[in-house]
Amino acid sequence: MVDLGGPIPGGFSNGTQTSFEEQIKLPPSLLYANDVPVRPLFNFILENNRVPHLVLGDLRALHGCLVVGERQLQALVARGGLEKVKEAGRYAIEATEASMRRGIAGIPDGDYTVEDFLDEDGVTDEPIPVRVTVKVRGDSMEIDFSGSGRQPLGNCGTAWCEAVRCIEAVKLMVDPGTPVNSGTLRPIETLLPQGSVVCVLPPSSCSNHADIGARGINAVASALSQAVGDRAIACDTGTALVISLGGIDTRPGHEGMPWGAFALTGGGWGGTWKEDGISFCVTPIGNCRTSVQEHVEIESPLIVAQHEMVLDTAGAGEYRGGLGSVYTLTAQSDTMVTVTCDRVRVGAPGAAGAGPGAPAFGWYIENFDLAAHADPLDLRGAEPLFGMFDDDGRPDPNHGGFCKGARYQTGKFSGLVLKAGDAIRFLIGGGGGWGDPLARDLNRLGRDLADGLYSEDFAAKAFGAVVRDGRIDEAATAERRAELAAQRDAGTWAVPVATPVNWILG
Numbered sequence: 001m002v003d004l005g006g007p008i009p010g011g012f013s014n015g016t017q018t019s020f021e022e023q024i025k026l027p028p029s030l031l032y033a034n035d036v037p038v039r040p041l042f043n044f045i046l047e048n049n050r051v052p053h054l055v056l057g058d059l060r061a062l063h064g065c066l067v068v069g070e071r072q073l074q075a076l077v078a079r080g081g082l083e084k085v086k087e088a089g090r091y092a093i094e095a096t097e098a099s100m101r102r103g104i105a106g107i108p109d110g111d112y113t114v115e116d117f118l119d120e121d122g123v124t125d126e127p128i129p130v131r132v133t134v135k136v137r138g139d140s141m142e143i144d145f146s147g148s149g150r151q152p153l154g155n156c157g158t159a160w161c162e163a164v165r166c167i168e169a170v171k172l173m174v175d176p177g178t179p180v181n182s183g184t185l186r187p188i189e190t191l192l193p194q195g196s197v198v199c200v201l202p203p204s205s206c207s208n209h210a211d212i213g214a215r216g217i218n219a220v221a222s223a224l225s226q227a228v229g230d231r232a233i234a235c236d237t238g239t240a241l242v243i244s245l246g247g248i249d250t251r252p253g254h255e256g257m258p259w260g261a262f263a264l265t266g267g268g269w270g271g272t273w274k275e276d277g278i279s280f281c282v283t284p285i286g287n288c289r290t291s292v293q294e295h296v297e298i299e300s301p302l303i304v305a306q307h308e309m310v311l312d313t314a315g316a317g318e319y320r321g322g323l324g325s326v327y328t329l330t331a332q333s334d335t336m337v338t339v340t341c342d343r344v345r346v347g348a349p350g351a352a353g354a355g356p357g358a359p360a361f362g363w364y365i366e367n368f369d370l371a372a373h374a375d376p377l378d379l380r381g382a383e384p385l386f387g388m389f390d391d392d393g394r395p396d397p398n399h400g401g402f403c404k405g406a407r408y409q410t411g412k413f414s415g416l417v418l419k420a421g422d423a424i425r426f427l428i429g430g431g432g433g434w435g436d437p438l439a440r441d442l443n444r445l446g447r448d449l450a451d452g453l454y455s456e457d458f459a460a461k462a463f464g465a466v467v468r469d470g471r472i473d474e475a476a477t478a479e480r481r482a483e484l485a486a487q488r489d490a491g492t493w494a495v496p497v498a499t500p501v502n503w504i505l506g
Contacts, residue, residue, distance in 0.1 A: 001058045002260035003246065005048040009260055010244025011207055012340045014122045014412040016155050018203040024048045032063055050246060051260045096183030101139035103174030104187055111135050112223040115147075116215055118197070119345045119402075121154030122208070122412035127345070128152055128197050130215050132166070134223040141170065143220060144191040145198045152197055155205035156412060162209040163198040164190050166216035168284055173224050173233065208412060210240045211342040214283040218348070221270075225351050230273050234321055234351040234432030237267025237343060240283050241360060241428050243329070244338040249301050250420070251332055261300045263291045263329065265307070265426055268314055268322025268357060270348060271434035276444075277322035279430070280309055301332035305370050310427060312455055312500040315347065316462035317354030317433020318440050321498070323453060324358050324430035326376040330368045330423040337418050341411035344386055345402055347429040347497055354433030355462060355495030359397045360411060361387035361427040368423035376427065380506035385424070386411045392505060397497040430498060437463045437495055438481040442472050457501040
């Protein structure tokens with residue numbers, strides 16, 4: 001639902017430290033009785049949010065889906081009988097469990113440990129470690145988050161329901177073809193230390209739960225990549241970069257109407273042992289998709305000026321990561337904005353010797369004009385909101401400082417007022433690469449250059465490519481790759497973090 005009250009539209013209450021500062025909390029409550037709305041509860045919910053007309057539609061849609069499902073289940077029982085339906089359900093669950101166990105049994109027994117981190121919690125500037133040990137024994141698995149950081153002061157921790165999303169990484173890597181049901185979960189135990197970032201205790205706020213869920217998936221995928229060797233996969237962008245928006249519409253014909261909206265901007269998935277990563281998609285958090293731009297613009301005083309891939313954002317590797325994207329949003333009415341973003345310090349890690357994807361950045365642009373501000377690499381007139389920047393304001397994840405010269409010292413903030421006619425722009429990182437980028441097939445790299453996915457400058461830095469007259473010189477590239485390999489062995493060269501090279505500064 002778009003809103004459930006509280007101080008911040010949308011409920012991602014960045015900067016809060018307790019659940020008492022968030023939106024309304026409801027214990028298990030009866031919303032419909034025999035398909036009839038329970039009016040006191042409806043009234044309570046609708047009186048405690050900014051957009052009751054939208055929330056009422058959401059509640060009715062949820063109920064309608066359940067009614068359709070109920071009718072279809074009743075029809076199935078009427079056609080086949082209750083016992084056959086139960087038997088079919090048991091068969092589906094047991095078949096999925098057996099398939100998961102076969103996949104897990106193909107992993108060598110052992111303990112595989114990885115440590116990743118969240119940038120910070122929106123209150124302090126300390127990185128928060130996310131440590132996981134995947135223990136494989138036969139056809140069973142234990143995922144142990146012991147050693148992860150303490151319960152954060154900010155709202156970026158989670159309770160158990162979000163932390164166990166990490167099982168998605170196991171599913172995608174060992175048994176992607178069968179349905180997801182309770183049989184998926186049976187071979188796996190997940191240990192979540194109480195009072196840690198993956199299992200916060202009341203009254204801690206956990207309204208910003210999206211990034212810790214994604215980071216858990218990344219960590220388990222990285223740990224399993226140790227186990228499966230050449231069948232490893234690199235991490236996806238690792239942040240959904242959720243934008244919550246709301247305000248009072250001032251457009252002609254809409255004056256005084258409260259509104260709310262979400263945007264999920266999307267980045268890239270990691271490269272694998274056999275193919276490049278998928279570009280332009282959200283993190284695998286299960287039930288979300290990138291927002292439909294036309295719907296946003298019809299329902300809200302917003303215009304999505306840009307949502308497209310950005311060159312040089314995919315982690316370099318024998319198989320590169322998926323590309324990240326730029327998302328530029330301009331307002332027609334003053335708008336309250338909440339941004340929930342991670343992977344600002346370091347982009348998505350690569351696998352098997354590959355490079356990380358680009359991290360995330362944000363800017364504020366006054367008096368936005370698409371004709372003047374269309375190039376996402378042109379920073380003239382753009383105020384940094386967050387990111388890794390050098391002393392001149394150039395994005396630089398390799399040598400820059402965390403949020404140096406930026407308005408915010410975090411990628412998780414609330415209360416930004418986007419004035420009518422202004423714009424916010426976000427660059428969302430790509431996925432990590434897989435394998436040695438000095439071994440990337442030159443035909444593939446040539447297509448990347450021709451398609452504008454990499455610049456010649458970044459291809460030279462990360463892949464050792466020598467380009468002359470728009471074509472890769474194979475002999476010169478082989479020589480340059482040998483030089484970079486020798487430098488890597490000597491410790492004087494490493495695969496650079498992906499990021500656009502040719503920025504234009506004011």
